Amino acid sequence: MTDNRKCSFYIYPDRNAADRVADGLLEKLPQKERGRAMRAMMLCGAALMKQDERLPFLIAEFMTDRTSMQDIQRIISSTLPQQEQDDINRLAELLRQATGGNASAVQLLQLQPGSGGVATATPAEDSNGEETRRNSQNMFPDDD
Numbered sequence: 001m002t003d004n005r006k007c008s009f010y011i012y013p014d015r016n017a018a019d020r021v022a023d024g025l026l027e028k029l030p031q032k033e034r035g036r037a038m039r040a041m042m043l044c045g046a047a048l049m050k051q052d053e054r055l056p057f058l059i060a061e062f063m064t065d066r067t068s069m070q071d072i073q074r075i076i077s078s079t080l081p082q083q084e085q086d087d088i089n090r091l092a093e094l095l096r097q098a099t100g101g102n103a104s105a106v107q108l109l110q111l112q113p114g115s116g117g118v119a120t121a122t123p124a125e126d127s128n129g130e131e132t133r134r135n136s137q138n139m140f141p142d143d144d
Contacts, residue, residue, distance in 0.1 A: 007042060018063040052079045 011019040022041065026034050048055035058075050077088065 017065070018060045021063055021065055021067075024065070054079055 011022055013020040013023040026037060029037055045056040045060075048059070055076065058079070059072060062071065062075060080088070
């Protein structure tokens with residue numbers, strides 16, 4: 001292993017949508033910040049690759065100027081084992097329920113450690129809990 005490694009590669013903004021996005025992001029930065037940003041971009045890809053070797057390739061392949069965080073989350077979810085997907089879906093639903101417009105939504109759920117290191121939710125003693133859940137479901141309708 002070397003003490004330092006220089007990484008050099010080309011991007012092709014005229015041929016690839018993802019390269020156009022990266023080029024646009026780098027172009028907006030001051031010259032002195034570009035090297036740091038490129039390093040962060042590469043290390044982010046390495047972190048994703050460490051989890052699943054397909055992730056950086058999938059995200060890069062589908063990235064455009066209209067790619068949203070939800071699109072990236074869907075790509076990541078597609079690589080997770082089914083149990084992890086179920087846990088994420090359950091937690092996402094709990095968050096939807098907890099983030100209603102009502103101030104009491106903050107106290108709606110109390111997270112407690114569950115089996116396998118995944119938090120499970122139990123309803124807090126809140127007389128407005130059901131109303132808050134209904135309100136939050138109206139605010140955040142399912143996309144499916």
